[in-house]
Amino acid sequence: MLTKRIIPCLDVKDNRVVKGVNFLNLRDAGDPVELGARYSDTGADELVFLDITATIRSRKTIVELVEKVAEKVFIPFTVGGGIQTVEQIDELLRSGAEKVSVNTAAVQKSDLLAEAAQRFGNQCVVLAIDARRSKASPGRWQVCVKAGSEPTDIDVVQWAVEAEKMGAGEILLTSMDADGTRAGYDNELNKAVTDAVNIPVIASGGAGTLEHLYDAITIGGADAVLMASITHFGNYTIKQMKEYLRDRGIPVNL
């Protein structure tokens, strides 16, 4: 049986892993290559590296980082942050990434997902969505772009459905409201999206306890759970997470 995945997320800024709350107040969490290798050695199923500066200068840095990580990490990893073109996706995949996530560019360029899927296969095209609860219409979420700084009128669930059709092979769904709060994932959001699409969904934002992981899978319907704060700062090991889930009947690779 396919197991549920535990995915530590490494937000990278100026070659360091950082973590904030609600996308703000960043705190240093270590060297990305070292931290990635440590997670790989201690049982993580996958890693996500997000270049949160995503400037032209950081572009070269992130390719170099991917090359270094790929020499030490023998589990799959996804790279994202500021990716605009199929050529950039190609470069990152060739540097050793297994998957590439796109966010703002997928919203702005309607053919990016389709082009990438036709060339690389949809299994390596991850659509990252930064979702914020809509104040105007309760029970709905709006897509935010440019690292969450720019809200759009696009409905998250509709966007997820459309992106699946265009060629996204997976959705990395981050609740901006829950991100970094450790108060639990937004499982209404997770459930709304997992009910609407047939591709895997990674729940992201808000993990604080082991029960939160369980809830994202059982209530939210997530195929994988992503976390940063609770593992970077030593609250729980990957093994503890997996043992907890296994004991509650969730299939994991332990």
Next chain:
Amino acid sequence: MIAVIDYNVGNVRSVCNAFRHIGCDVKLTCEPEIIETAAGVVLPGVAAFGYAVSALGTLAELIKKLALAGRPLLGICVGYQMLFDQSLEYGEHKGLSLVSGNVVPIPAGRVIPHMGWNLVKLPEDMDLFAGLEKEKHFYFAHSFYAYVTDDNAKVAYTDYGFELPASVQKGNVYGTQFHPEKSGPAGLKILQNFALIAERANS
């Protein structure tokens, strides 16, 4: 020396990194002269099938010729799918026809792509799995799978609501739908086993 075919698709570097990590002499190459001298050939691939086949171009004939002459060949993911007769991913595309079977969509009614770590039952008589336990988790990421019809091929399966072929072996031709280079220690063991197979075939 193991030759990893460099044909302008993703993932090639990871396969080389993994072989280097386990101390193997490995070359990433698209030079026919170098490929001809390799003890074993690895055909990796993260790409859509059609793109991969056209990117491989004339190297396809060389790889097929070497495999038919007994050179150990390992196909990974799309490289594995290319061992078969044809694929239906974004149109109809011909494969290498080294193993009989077709690459078809994973049937609807489950999450697709099949993505993540799944448990593969490892038959004792498949050489790639020597020294591993009876079943192990490996990393999969694919939307199409090879429906194997070759009576002469040994097949290892995983369960994804149906028996999904995860690996084949037909004589000196090996393939894994999953990514051994991204499957932690068990995956590295498979690459090690392939390197040993290649070494033995060459001595």
